[in-house]
Amino acid sequence: MKITIVLGAFFPVPPIMGGAVEKIWFLLSQEFARRGHEVVVISRAMPQFPCQEILAGVKHLRVRGFNAPRSLIWLKLLDLIYSIRTMSVLPRADIIVTNTFWLPLLLRNSKHGRIYVHATRYPKGQMRFYKRAARLQAPSQAVARAIAAEAPALAQRISVIPNPVPGSANAPQTPLAQRQKIVLYVGRVHPEKGVHLLVDAFTQGARTVFADWKLVIVGPTEEKFGGGGEDYLVDLKRRAKDVAGQVSFHGAIFDHAALDQEFHAARLFVYPSLAERGETFGVAPLEAMAHGCAVLISNLDCFHDFISDQETGFVFDHRAINPVEALQETMANIIANPTLLSRVAEAGYRKSAEYSLARVSDQFLENFNSLIHTSDAGRNNR
Numbered sequence: 001m002k003i004t005i006v007l008g009a010f011f012p013v014p015p016i017m018g019g020a021v022e023k024i025w026f027l028l029s030q031e032f033a034r035r036g037h038e039v040v041v042i043s044r045a046m047p048q049f050p051c052q053e054i055l056a057g058v059k060h061l062r063v064r065g066f067n068a069p070r071s072l073i074w075l076k077l078l079d080l081i082y083s084i085r086t087m088s089v090l091p092r093a094d095i096i097v098t099n100t101f102w103l104p105l106l107l108r109n110s111k112h113g114r115i116y117v118h119a120t121r122y123p124k125g126q127m128r129f130y131k132r133a134a135r136l137q138a139p140s141q142a143v144a145r146a147i148a149a150e151a152p153a154l155a156q157r158i159s160v161i162p163n164p165v166p167g168s169a170n171a172p173q174t175p176l177a178q179r180q181k182i183v184l185y186v187g188r189v190h191p192e193k194g195v196h197l198l199v200d201a202f203t204q205g206a207r208t209v210f211a212d213w214k215l216v217i218v219g220p221t222e223e224k225f226g227g228g229g230e231d232y233l234v235d236l237k238r239r240a241k242d243v244a245g246q247v248s249f250h251g252a253i254f255d256h257a258a259l260d261q262e263f264h265a266a267r268l269f270v271y272p273s274l275a276e277r278g279e280t281f282g283v284a285p286l287e288a289m290a291h292g293c294a295v296l297i298s299n300l301d302c303f304h305d306f307i308s309d310q311e312t313g314f315v316f317d318h319r320a321i322n323p324v325e326a327l328q329e330t331m332a333n334i335i336a337n338p339t340l341l342s343r344v345a346e347a348g349y350r351k352s353a354e355y356s357l358a359r360v361s362d363q364f365l366e367n368f369n370s371l372i373h374t375s376d377a378g379r380n381n382r
Contacts, residue, residue: 001368004091004113005029006042006098009065009082010224013043014055018225018254020283021099021120023166031361033057040093042086061089067224076101095368104130114371119143122277127151134371139163139281142301159367162305163281164360165290165352173292173349176267176342181213183331184266184293186259187273187284189221189236189249190228194272194298194318199239199247201328206243209332213246218262220252263291267341268334270296272327274318279303285313286355289348294341296330306355310340312348 005028011019013026025041033039039058044065045051051062063085066078083102090096093113098104099120107115114134119127122143127136128151136151136158138144148155183202189195195217202215217236221227233249240247253259263269269288273279282303285295289312297303298318307313314334320326334341 001095001365001372002038002040002091002093002113003029003032003368004040004042004093004096006086006090006096006100006103007044008100009044009079010068011044012046012049012062012065013041013060016046016048016254018220018252020163020166021118024163024283025097025118027164027166027357028361028364029058030056031357032365035361035365037365040091042089044082063089068226070223094372101126104133107132116368116371119147120280122275122280123147123150124277125150127154130154133157135159135367137161137367140302140305142304143280161363161367162355162360163283163286164357165355166283166287174264176292176294176345177338179267180265182266183210183213183215183268183270184218184262184288185216185270185272186218186253186262186288187271188226188228189217189219189233190226191232192273192275192278194274194323195228196232196236196239197272197274197318197324197327198270199236200324201331202247203240203243204324205328205332206246209328209335210246213335215240215247216250216262216266217248218250218253218259222252225252260291263288263293266293267345268296268331269293270327270331272296272298272316272318272323273300274298276300281305282307286352289313289345290352290355292345292349294334294345295348296334306351307348310344312351313344 005025007022011017011022013022015022029039029041041058042061045062053060065082069075080102083100090112092111095116096113097116097118099118104115104117116135117130117133119138123146127147136147138160139162144158144160147158187193221233223229271285279300279302285297288295295313299315309315316330317326
């Protein structure tokens with residue numbers, strides 16, 4: 001099978017600048033190639049990468065992209081320019097996977113493959129325009145429902161395939177009781193991720209219930225990486241100034257081994273996202289589960305596919321009148337019950353194995369094959 005994967009304008013592959021989508025498809029593309037498929041990945045060019053190379057059996061083509069702007073209108077314009085540029089290098093393929101906004105609208109020649117839209121964004125009106133797409137792939141049931149509500153005529157083309165764990169699930173883990181008393185956040189340091197809620201909740205209890213705990217924040221604040229900018233980081237540090245010795249900001253960590261160490265050190269991972277129409281799956285919480293952390297998330301629907309409260313993870317009500325108080329109370333209750341903390345962490349660790357790279361690759365390849373066979377059957381019947 002010939003598979004083309006077109007990634008966005010703002011992050012390169014290999015994922016040296018982060019990006020959950022880029023990390024996921026970098027791994028999936030190599031797994032597809034390992035199984036004998038012909039795979040081409042198109043991504044943003046960077047000075048340190050050649051415009052064309054082969055890595056782990058995958059052919060990489062790179063075209064000039066951009067740093068992510070703050071303006072949504074400007075972002076869409078840059079995405080259009082980038083998508084037009086990619087059109088000039090598209091090879092013949094059976095399947096073309098894309099997460100760009102414009103490419104599904106620009107593709108008209110069937111030689112480039114059946115259009116496979118990877119819905120990394122929560123639907124905000126664009127899905128109804130993707131009438132030429134053979135498949136709309138949602139990473140969670142919540143996103144699938146949103147796509148169907150937005151484009152009911154395309155409902156039969158929706159498939160739910162989750163994101164894989166970015167790394168090896170079920171690797172040997174340090175028992176929770178032997179880890180440091182660390183609360184960890186990994187992700188973009190941006191207001192929509194609710195990082196300020198976490199800092200406030202922790203600092204307000206830092207001298208009482210969290211007196212022997214530390215909070216570690218890992219992730220980019222730079223706007224070009226999707227962060228909230230220097231002003232947001234300054235505000236977070238101001239909130240934590242009275243307990244600065246207990247709160248650390250480690251910045252972006254793009255090295256996989258170094259990031260693993262952060263996960264392995266922590267007992268509790270907190271992901272307090274407020275992005276009601278932004279989150280589509282939640283790679284970071286799943287990655288934390290695969291590293292043996294107990295996970296606490298906000299009550300967004302997209303997380304519910306793999307996290308059940310007090311079973312495979314913990315949930316707090318981010319829609320409460322006082323969400324900081326709700327988060328602090330939930331964290332305090334979890335920390336006060338180490339037996340429950342360990343039990344839930346172990347259950348989450350087992351759950352993460354269902355999202356291994358091999359299992360998710362099976363689902364994608366089966367889905368691709370179904371499109372090819374359906375199309376071939378249609379041609380043979382004419």
